[in-house]
Amino acid sequence: MMNAAHLHLVLNHFPIIGSAIAIFVLLIGILKKSDDVKKVSVLILILTALVTIPVYLTGEKAQAKVEGNYEDVDEEFIDAHEDFALYSFIAMDIAGALALVAVFLYRKPKTLPNSFAYFLLAVLLIVNGMMAYTANLGGKIHHPEIREDKMPWEASINPGNEKTTKEKDDDD
DSSP states (O other): OOOHHHHHHHHTTHHHHHHHHHHHHHHHHHHHTOHHHHHHHHHHHHHHHHHHHHHHHHHHHHHHHHTTTOTTOOGGGHHHHHHHHHHHHHHHHHHHHHHHHHHHHTOTTSOOOHHHHHHHHHHHHHHHHHHHHHHHHHHHHHOGGGOSSOOTTSOSSOTTOOOOHHHHHHHO
């Protein structure tokens, strides 16, 4: 059985990838002047926004599962990830709501105007950046290789009292 932490880890890639695909498809629709392609990007955005809901809702349970239970989890990033995830979740839901409005306003035979497509593209670029930043913060919780402060082999405690590579560099 999949627990909340596992579900969160499985689903958390969809908002970033889905919004990136929506951006790509929307750009193609704008460049090709294809209303149908632009409308497909709107549908992709709606689906992505819907998937973002369980991603956000499983975050709290994932936090409870990992906090204090694993040595290699850096808990200092959990609160930052959680805080920014809320902003990203709200931004994605606003983008999804805009897409839902577009579905109803620009049904056949109406065309999706370029002004709305450009506006949606700008919103999508912002949302995708926010989702990527949220993912980066989340990755730092359990992936020391993406942290800027230290690598796993750079121990904070030096049992032999020898200088680390960083300390040697600082002395030079």
